Amino acid sequence: MAPANRHASLVIAGESGVLITGPSGSGKTELALALMAHCTAHGRFARLVSDDQVFLSAAAGRLIGRAPPTIAGLAEARGFGPAAIAHQSRAVVDLVVRLVAAEAAPRLHExxxxxxxxxxxxxxxxxxRRTQGAVFAVAARLGLPPFS
Incomplete structure (x- = not known):
């Protein structure tokens, strides 16, 4: 199966790859950067893989994401434009976060x-666009501080 180009951001948070999807303007980049800042503040590894577009492919039953070469190592800083940032070339996707309208988001996940x-x-x-709450939900799901 050929790689799929997905409108998303992908970060490594601790030991997990987190693919953040949602419509344009939903806060994908903001959540990716906030999640990385949260991990770093708690002494955990964090790195951007790709912002805005992610090439997805399957390998050995795992989902792998990587940045298109033209945007590798760049993240959008709203009001400034693309800015250079430390990055990894690829990551296994362990969790997908779908950013949806507030009224469509469930209170609990099952x-x-x-x-x-x-x-x-x-x-x-x-x-x-509810970045702080989303950071804590992802941290709880992945067992990152302050959750165990």
Whole structure:
């Protein structure tokens, strides 16, 4: 299966790859940067893989994401434009975060999944543009501080 180009951001948070999807303007980049800042503040590894577009492919039953070469190492800083940032070339996707309208976001999650490139990945649907709450929901799901 050929790689799929997905409108999303991908970060490594601690030991997990987090793919953040949602419509334009929903806060994908803001959540990616906030999640990386949260991990770094708590002594955990954090790195951008790709911002705005992610090439997804399946390998050995895992979903792998990488940046298109033209945007590798860049993240959008609203009001400034693309800015250079430390990055990893690829990551296994362990969790998908779907940013949705606040009224569509469930209060509790019970085993939601997404099927991408023939691979099933756990999924959280979180309210768009509610970055701080989303950071804590992702941290709780991944067992990152302050959660165990």
């Amino acid at each position: 085993g939601e999944e997404m099927h991408l490139q023939g691979v099933v990945v756990p999924c959280l649907e979180l309210a768009a």
